[in-house]
Amino acid sequence: MNRKKSIELFNKAIQILPGGVNSPVRAFRSVGGTPIFMQKGKGAKVIDVDGNEYIDYCMSWGPLILGHADDDVVRSIQDAAEHGTSFGTPHPYEIKLANMVSDAFPAIEKVRFVNSGTESTMSAIRLARGYTGKDKVIKFDGCYHGHADFLLVAAGSGLATFGTPDSAGVTSGNAKDTLVLPYNDLKGLEGCLKKEGDEVAAIIMEPVPCNNGLILPEKGYLQGVRELCDHHGIVLIFDEVINGFRLAPGGAQEYYGVKADLTTLGKIIGGGLPVGAYGGRIDIMDRISPDGPVYQAGTLSGNPIAMAAGIATLKKLADRKIYKALKEKAKLFRDELEPALKRHKERVLFSQLESIFTFSFTNQEQISSVDDVKKCDMELFASFHAEMLSQGVYLAPSGYEVGFISSAHRDKDIKKTAEAVTKALKKIL
Numbered sequence: 001m002n003r004k005k006s007i008e009l010f011n012k013a014i015q016i017l018p019g020g021v022n023s024p025v026r027a028f029r030s031v032g033g034t035p036i037f038m039q040k041g042k043g044a045k046v047i048d049v050d051g052n053e054y055i056d057y058c059m060s061w062g063p064l065i066l067g068h069a070d071d072d073v074v075r076s077i078q079d080a081a082e083h084g085t086s087f088g089t090p091h092p093y094e095i096k097l098a099n100m101v102s103d104a105f106p107a108i109e110k111v112r113f114v115n116s117g118t119e120s121t122m123s124a125i126r127l128a129r130g131y132t133g134k135d136k137v138i139k140f141d142g143c144y145h146g147h148a149d150f151l152l153v154a155a156g157s158g159l160a161t162f163g164t165p166d167s168a169g170v171t172s173g174n175a176k177d178t179l180v181l182p183y184n185d186l187k188g189l190e191g192c193l194k195k196e197g198d199e200v201a202a203i204i205m206e207p208v209p210c211n212n213g214l215i216l217p218e219k220g221y222l223q224g225v226r227e228l229c230d231h232h233g234i235v236l237i238f239d240e241v242i243n244g245f246r247l248a249p250g251g252a253q254e255y256y257g258v259k260a261d262l263t264t265l266g267k268i269i270g271g272g273l274p275v276g277a278y279g280g281r282i283d284i285m286d287r288i289s290p291d292g293p294v295y296q297a298g299t300l301s302g303n304p305i306a307m308a309a310g311i312a313t314l315k316k317l318a319d320r321k322i323y324k325a326l327k328e329k330a331k332l333f334r335d336e337l338e339p340a341l342k343r344h345k346e347r348v349l350f351s352q353l354e355s356i357f358t359f360s361f362t363n364q365e366q367i368s369s370v371d372d373v374k375k376c377d378m379e380l381f382a383s384f385h386a387e388m389l390s391q392g393v394y395l396a397p398s399g400y401e402v403g404f405i406s407s408a409h410r411d412k413d414i415k416k417t418a419e420a421v422t423k424a425l426k427k428i429l
């Protein structure tokens, strides 16, 4: 494929933007080659600056469950923009989107909008510490919760891609209150809480981790964490920035029937615009300024255009028909892949949960922990990624990320993708 313009633009970008990007994982560092500059997207397709077309499964890392430039979402943005972009005052759309979020997540009795997933997790943890008066926070290895200092400890996503679980610039003072435990290890958590439980303000976790590929919770694990939090008076924060409105309208909480005390959201609730949110039990949320002593603020929080995009998106998800369609698309994908996956079953594992999937180059039959992920061949993933690109399929440029099917992916897109996977696996394996 001709990528001349992307290369030219990248050479300009690296003069002024660190790594030529505004978010590290976009830099293609773990898959090699030059990042591709996109020009336009519609439905399941994206077109790069050289005019090459791809079927997209990165989907802006999760927000675009309706696909690119959904007509209703675009129209809602246009209508909102004509009335002004931002007022720094309350706006009716904030109430509307908040109620839509709460309708989907019964555990969210009150919610505060921010501008990113990072802001939502950072604020939720400050709130949990303010509410409990305790300092320590537990996270699980390989889960990524954005780039707040105290969470850049054994994180996944971009950091896992660079294989540097800690980040420079995070002081030991900041990291010392963050305990990192293995995911899916209830015994380990129980043991840790026996010692540290009295000092732990919160446990934050991706119920279904999607930043080290796709890791599935073992049966009873999430319920077990819930019970340990109840026993020790610990605030359970489910980081549903990816899971929320993806696994089901009510995210992992609806999907697995486990309620969190606080929930963080992002991505889908902004419909592709910058929106994050944290919310939960009213007795906790009432501690947030201006009602309570825990401070948190944001110039563009609840921005009316972003709210409008979120409202248009959640409106289409509310009738739930889309989730049935996504399930069928995901099944079609797996069925079409079956022969190739069987042929190469010693070399590649296809993991899938609803419309989330990942390809891991390993002979393992299941990925249940970061240690399992570390045994995967990321060099092979890089070759796979390049092969798929050459066949017009855009996967997230990292073996630690996941792919997303949207309601805009048609059966013929999925069949074409499965053919491309079959050819790519044949070539690289």
Ligand code: KE4
Residues within 6 Å of the ligand: 023, 024, 025, 026, 061, 115, 116, 117, 118, 119, 121, 144, 145, 146, 147, 157, 158, 206, 210, 211, 239, 240, 241, 242, 266, 267, 276, 401
């Ligand atoms: P943002 O600050 O990037 O909006 O959200 C941080 C975040 C929080 N929680 C979870 C579970 C997340 O997955 C994320 C961000 N996800 C990554 C990719 N998986 C964003 C991509 C990027 O960093 O560019």
